[in-house]
Amino acid sequence: MMRKTDFAFWTFLLMTVLAGATTVLNVSRTYSATSPNTELYKQLDLFGDVLERVRSDYVEKPDDTKLIESAINGMLSALDPHSAYLSRKNFRDMQVQTRGEFGGLGIEVTMENQVVKVVAPIDDTPAAKAGVQANDLITHLDDEQIVGLSLEEAVEKMRGPVNTPIKLTVVRKGVDEPIEIKIVRDVIRINAVKPRIEGDIAYVKVTTFNEQTHVNLVKSIEEMKSKIGSKLKGYIIDLRNNPGGLLDQAIAVSDDFLERGAIVITKGRNNEETQRSQARPGDVADGMKIIVLINGGSASASEIVAGALQDHERATIIGTRSFGKGSVQTIIPLGANGAIRLTTARYYTPRNRSIQAKGIDPDIIIEQELPEDLKGKLGVKPRGEASLRGHLRNGDTEEEISGSSAYVPQEPEKDTQLQFALNYLRGKVTAPPPKAEQAEQKKAETQTDSSK
Template identity: 65%
Template sequence: MMRSKTLSAVGYAAIGAIVATVAWNGASALDAATASKTDTYRQLNLFGDVFDRVRSDYVEAPNEEELIDSAINGMLASLDPHSSYMNAERFREMQVQTRGEFGGLGIEVTMENGLVKVVYPIEDTPASRAGVKPNDLIIGIDGTDVQGLTLNEAVDMMRGPVNTTIKLQIQRQGADKPLELQLKRDVIRIRAVRSEIEDDVGYIRVTSFNEQTQEGLENAVRDIKAKLGSKAKGYILDLRNNPGGLLDGAISVSDSLLDRGEIVSTRGRNADETQRYNAQPGDLFDGKPVVILVNGGSASASEIVAGALQDHKRATIIGTKSFGKGSVQTIIPMGSYGALRLTTARYFTPSGRSIQAQGIDPDIKVDQAIPAEEADKVPSTTRGEASLRGHLTNENGTEEATGSPAYVPKDKAKDTQLQYALNFLRGGAVSEATKTAKPNTPQVKAN
């Protein structure tokens, strides 16, 4: 008994020591956390002091709103290249882009020599109905000279409430004097999807992933089926130079080609933040072979689609290595002040690959030559994610990769990647340069 009591006493003493140690460590951790919070408040006070000094003593009266914007963006820029602050104006513009529709005229424009140049008027819009033509120069908007405006300023002037009128002054090549056109704004949908028939192959070009992309894809496939019927050899989904967009858009497009299985997973800082997105039954493409074209300009949502269909062997990826943006940004509204774009997660393909700073490697690599006359205008290699300062590292420890070319010829006959894809779907011979590649075999749906 005495021995037993002695052992018990020793046991309690040991437990007491452990409890005391835990209590001591807990107190130390609490003190450290308190000290860290105190330091943070001191730093915030320092920021306030600096701001007050600049506001009161700078040689010229500063724009205080711009000072705050710059300070916030400076903080976010220290995190990664894709986290940023959008003031109210930039937030509204971002919402327009993701919605894919707005009140406007329906013109795709660029800036040339200080004037707004029409790239082309979108079909069945106020611009096309009024007779606006490609290469027209817009020199005046409602009596205001365009010379001296930025492209964004000119675009903002042309957009506005539906059914309101606007006057454009246009300089057309060959015309003796400028044309005066009066247009009425209408609801304009950004065409994220364009399609056409290449003999016996359906060609679908997706330029961005916004709220209109899925509907555009369904309409494109429906139109191709109506024209080709059972004669279709397959489909080409062209994601070259598609910078991405909405995660939901990428998931819905991937789901259109998959009957089952995971599409993508996102993983945040904490394990309980992991989300997995799975395909629902149904294949919009009826199991037909699919080729996806990618290049150095294919990023983010484009890489989600390419990675999912590559892992499930539902499509063959042709082209060059994609950009390598494997992070997810959450838009956090900040009331009337705008919104925060914050990187909150990494995404992973169904097989668990992280594409961050690595990109999608095509099943068949096909380079696109840059003509000599374009060589001084087009970079031979785009800057991939791995070349961006402060980018997130690849969580899988995969060696980071540089970008690849992003040149796409306007002339389809000179588009080597497109021509290869067409030949591939038609069962043509593989060239000497790529015959050693082992492409994924397109999966045929069995009912």
């Protein structure tokens, strides 16, 4: 059995490696009372004692790797909701997400009644070319049943090296027998930018900030600009329910619409860690009017873009208060041991506003009415950083405000925020008065009615 001193030494060595140290330190159980790290060493001994006791006395033989990973993750998650340990698999998954491309089939899937259901095949991908259809139910992969697997497990099986084959067995409505579809995996690119033309307005939905976002956004705007021509009245950048992503992509997207000035300021623990990102000349929208849509699901990188364009008065922000995640996470690789995601800075808008646990307030507040069948359900309740346990406090003020609803109707005609934005750009509506002014007006009307 490993001795307590061995555990203490090993634990401290592990912590030293995680901190990026380049020297190996010898640790003894005899501590100097004047050492500034005495208490830390004692706590590491405590960790070693507990770990030894768990390994020797727990009712079942524990997995040492899982014990250590859980301990590391517990340490990081205790800091704030966004710091975490990433296992090798989770690190790979995160890299796929941020790169925006992977080896796979090209289908969007969901889980319905414990069965993997195709939401839609992505255009010009192996799945679309092979004939996979929306609402197909996938029951087997390479003749192996996947009913009962989690969605993540099923997706992991469908992804794989480019040019490798896979066979899907699907059940399709209106077809009596299951259908076998053979597909060869290819490079699938996640297009985070979904443009469409709304008559005389160019609309762009940005779903995340991965490595492809800036390039695809510029390309989409140029194409729509060319198609609409001289009738173009402006742009709508829809960041609702966009959870964020890469900081450099948020900076690049903001820069796409700004000619000069600061975009975002990041401040670490020490003053010398403060960094300021500046815009370069060039506006892809040629100075035309821009509306940015946000809601309670707009977080992090989305808030950087909204805050930068708002502070420079380059865009009108419409919707409801954003999520309020004003912190920056750095991914620190640990070689074969995965990585850690560590909060290393807070970010501030160009006017030095911290939105941590506060969010971005729209210039024009437009609430989206919830359908009766969704009212009171957990998934559509207001969302915000301030509601997360252990969140970082706002360093500038004690005032913290919860987020807002993240509900967006699938049908554009039922989308109150989008319809207002379209009419606002066309000059058909004007901004409603602030809520406080509305309340005073309603109070005055009530007093007038009672006096009659």
